Amino acid sequence: MTFSSSYLLSITTFIYLAAAALYLIHWVFRVEKIGLAASFVTAAGLVCQTAGIGLRWAESYQMGYGHAPLSNLYESLVFFAWVTVLVYLIIEWKTGKRVIGAFATPFATLAMAYASFSPDVQDKIQPLIPALQSNWLIAHVITCFLGYASFAVACGMGIMYLIRGEESESNSGLLSALPSLKVLDDLMHQTIVFGFLWLSVGIITGAVWANQAWGTYWSWDPKETWSLITWFVYATALHARFVRGWQGKRIALLSIIGFVSVIFTYFGVNFLLSGLHSYGSS
């Protein structure tokens, strides 16, 4: 099986790595052509990854397990990378600001590299245990990861905002190639709102699923609680705009803290705490 899904997905890792490098070069040397190449490479990576995910889906049917590739840590990392790239490309297409790519594509690259090469991550296709045999699971994973991916991109924007700094508005060189603080602030806010909407839907679909499987829509298990903590952080970021003195830098910080909370919800809970959602550790 040379042309297997794991082969395609490993290749994707390198394509995203190349894309991240090109975006970085584009930012540092400001060559428009390289930026264009970066966009093409990213899009190619997305196509390759889509094919890989589709193939993995088909393979699961050949093995007789037949389920959407969203059921273990490996598959969720791959999906996370996929949505992150998708969300980023949409933002690039809408705003034309390629510099953001230098701060967004590395997240996808890291997720793919971790999924493909870490010994902790089992990439075998596994059958679904009874609790996971639910369409709500698919809705839950897709919506949560739409949220997570948006937050990854928003975190990238928060980092850009802090690098750019409040004072250096008229600086020349590297910093001036970044979008203006006002544009960044606005984009960051919109991305957070978008992510927050999907995180909310994700938490709700998770509650519906838990209610159907165990009869409790909310049991305060650590993963649920951490997703709520993440939700609180981003709710803070959304409302901070309405309090004077909380614009800009603090929202950028919250966007980074929020993403740290996402990471903890995603990995920390599986590896450090215990609970219902232990599928991540397998």
Added chain:
Amino acid sequence: MKNRKTGTGGNPLWKFLSSVRLAIFLLIILAVTSIVGTIIPQGETMQFYLNNYGPGMFKAIKLLRLDDTYHSWWYLTLLGMFSLNLIVCTLNRLPFTLKLFKRDYIDVTADYLLRASLCHKWTLKAPEASEKAAQIVDIFRQKAGSIREKRLDDGGTVYMAESGKWSYWGLYGLHLSILIIFAGAVYGSMAGFKGRIMLLEGETTDHAVASSDVTQKIPLGFLLRCDRFVVDFYDTGAPKLFRSDLAVIDNGREVLKKSIEVNDPLTYKGITFYQSSYQSIPEVTLRITDSGGGQRNLVIPAFQRVSWPEAGLTMGLMKFLPNVHGVPAARIWIGESNGRADALWLFRGSSKTIDAGGKTYKVELQDAAEKYMTGLQVKKDPGVWVVWLGCTGLIIGFAMVFWVAHRRMWLYVRPGGKDGVTVILAGLSNKNKMKFENEFDEIKNALDSVTGEGK
């Protein structure tokens, strides 16, 4: 939200309770304190905390109820404050939103339009000014969608296309939905219950055992019978299926039969039964032959003592192994009803002899089987629909807040005067400004082609 003057705006308590500052403070406190209950294991015995955390921390855990953080007095107080904040804030904003909503945005002046974030002004000179003006109005009509018009006191006419005015209510839907979810959760926990049932295949019950207190029985109001339990595994050894075939008997009649699985529960009269666990209970059959030739087959279920009174023998099952080198094996105790007992290992088909009461008995393991006991989670939660209603409202409200903008596009035309015809195009949108700007530019370019400006 800026400080908006309202009738009660002067009261400092009201001001405090309605502030977004308080909301932010509470959100941060909730985020930070919620971490505690994910680090300290919840719902353990007091002894557990004493052993694991030492006497100092134990005192804090006991005082702050950190064994049940999310139902502790201080956490519930925070949630209560949060709800109060939300209610007061909503009430406080209501007059302001109503004003925004009731206002008719066609009541504008030329000056107001010139201050809009998007605006452009043309002055059309004679001789073709009035034809051009008519053309401009036509184009605006085509491009801007359905419009209203009004004559202003200064002799000008304003044409307006407006949409999404109702979207101001999305934010209310969103915030109120959070309260509805809270209300549903509170109602459900007060009017409902949670329990468990363990049922052997073939067994019937009329009650569940409360999850919070195993000594408390909760009557169901009907009978529930388990006909069969099925468990299936993948070739990897991972479980594939847990299924219980249940029947509901109400008033002596069998009214409902359903096979439940994880993710597919059964509901009857507001009570829902979820597949949650199972146990396998072994049952062995012994054939005992006494030295005098008398023979008897005895069925011994787990956890029960079985007697053969005529022979004065009592026996029970100590251990069961379903598969030892391909055959089931059992460890049995057997002896005189009020005396010494022997313990022996038996494989299916093999036999051993014992002495009891002066007689010799041959004990043979004739058959061994496993019976299943299904574990059901039982729940009654009349508040769950309220929670789902709140969740739906949250999402719809959110979609409105995010996607539906209040958009206004005005065209103002004032004929006459020495300078010719004044034309102003102005636009205002409270969100999605980039997209709106593009649409504004498109109309502006179309008008430019009439006035002769631009390209």
